[in-house]
Amino acid sequence: MREQLQELGEPLVLGGDARNDSPGHTAKYGSYTFMEMNINKVIHVELVQKSEVANSYNMELEALRRGLVWVEQTDLELGTIITDRHVQVRAWIRQNLKEVQHYFDVWHISKGLKKKLRAAGMKKDCELLHQWTKSITNHMYWVASSTPDAGQEVMAAKWSSMINHIMNIHDHETDVFPQCLHGPLAEVDERIAWILPNSTAADEVIRICQSKYLLKDIKMMSPAQQTSSVEAYHGTINYFAPKLYVYSYQGMHARLLLAAMHFNxxxxxxxRKKKDGTEQWSISHPRGRDTYVLRKVLVNPTYEYVHELFSESTRLALSRNTNLREETPLLCNVPPPMSTSMERPTMDEALEREKSRFAKGP
Structure with missing residues (x-):
């Protein structure tokens, strides 16, 4: 893998995202995935145990830092990194990777925006927002993809033009993006439920979409690669390490690497193609969406990596190396179990405390 990355002859474009082994802020393990977006391969995975940091929220930043140390140690040049909007990650990259271009994945931004628009649409006199939510989020993707040079002011102007557009105003007070790019809408005007200027719905859209925090994120949207492949890899992990079960540190790490081998x-x-040579598609209805999605049907996966693992396991077994664990960093650099940091009295002490607790009475 290292040789393949060095043969690219250009700085890495990494997509990164974290995954916890359980929902919420009670996770025991947090992993961070580094994927080279030009070749769509997982190049590194870091695993952090909760006891190694102050709390589970800090696991993402710690895993990111460790992974970037690995990138530096392997003599790979990092040019671009695409992440979510994690506050700690954002601040750390800004302070420590000043020469690296940092972008945000568009899906993570649109996900939060969609949630706010749907909540606003439940308010009185704001029902029209439900009809515009999909168009607004689609516009966000267009803003990113139509600005290949990632010009921040152009992105901000294109995004702000949407506020005018949904009110049937298509000329804008900026030289950067003076008017909408679509043609005349006279023929379809009657079919479009425009939002009235100065209405409650218009005020809600402006409040949400012109937030100074959102505008900062808009300016950092990735114009090309996104981290959807990283999310796909995280979906693959669920087959190897379901969140319903608890694993040891080494067991979790091994399952992450197995998932990476399978994904790569x-x-x-x-x-997949039909007998007549046409490409095969399927229609699905994802949970949480009110419409269908057209998906490609892919050829069956292969498992050549399994044969390689068997061969390597056989070689190691025949070598009879009794120092293998000590010589393998992934096996010897393991944090102690979380239970070791907790008080563990003897059985007699525990029974005595139980008796004294009941002896006190109510």
Whole structure:
């Protein structure tokens, strides 16, 4: 993998995101995935145990830092990194990776925006927002993809033009993006439920979409690669390490690496074709969406990595190396179990405390 990355002959474009082993802020493990977006391969995975940091919220930043140390130690040049909007990650990259271009994944921004728009649409006199929510989030993707040079002011102007557009105003007070790019809308005007200027719905859209925090994020949207492949890899992990079960540190790490091997081998699968040579598609209805989604049907995955693992396991077994664990960093650099930091009295002490507790009475 290292040789393949060095043969690219250009700085890495990394997509990164964290995954916890359980929902919420009670996770025991936090992993961070580094994927090279030009080749769509997982190049590194870091695992952090909660006891190694102050709390589970800090696991993402710690895993990111460790992974970037690995990138530096392998003599790979980092040019661009694409992440979510995690506050700690954002601040750390700004302070420590000043020469690296940092972008945000558009999906993570649109996800939060959609949630706010749907909540606003439940308010009185704001029902029209439900009809515009999809168009507004789609516009966010267009803003990013139509600005390949990632010009921040152009992105901000394109985004702000949406406020005028949904009110049937298509000329804007900026030289950067003076008017909408669509043609005349006279023929379809009657079918569009425009939001009236100065209405309650208009005020809600402006409040949400012109937030200074959102505008900062808009200016940092990735114009090309997104981290959807990282999310796909995280979905693959669920087959190897379901969140319903608890694993040891080494067991969790091994399952993350197995998932990475499986993903890397199958990340470039072709679309399946029918007997007549046409490409095969399927229609699905994802949970949480009110419409169908058209998906490509891919050829079956392969498992060549399993044969490689068997061969390597056989070689190691035949070598009879009794110092293998001590010589393998992933096996010897393991944090102690979390239970070791907790008080563990003897059985007699525990029974005595139980008796004294009941002896006190109510």
């Amino acid at each position: 081998e199958n990340s470039g699968r072709a679309q």
